[in-house]
Amino acid sequence: MLGWALVFLLVAIVAGVLGFGGVASASMGIAQILFFVFLVVFLITMVMYLVRGRSPPV
Structure with missing residues (x-):
């Protein structure tokens, strides 16, 4: 989506x-x-990631 914004x-x-x-x-x-x-x-994706509190893979 950011690519399309740059194209326009x-x-x-x-x-x-x-x-x-x-x-x-x-x-x-x-x-x-x-x-x-x-x-x-x-921003929604970042908030969802922080709320979930996923632990890093081992």
């Missing part, structure tokens, strides 16, 4: 450089949404 960020940068403001704006919005979704899922 790159598309936004390229579109902005080439003068396609609408495409750049839409791509940047998608990149931001994907990044925050990734961040939320990552």
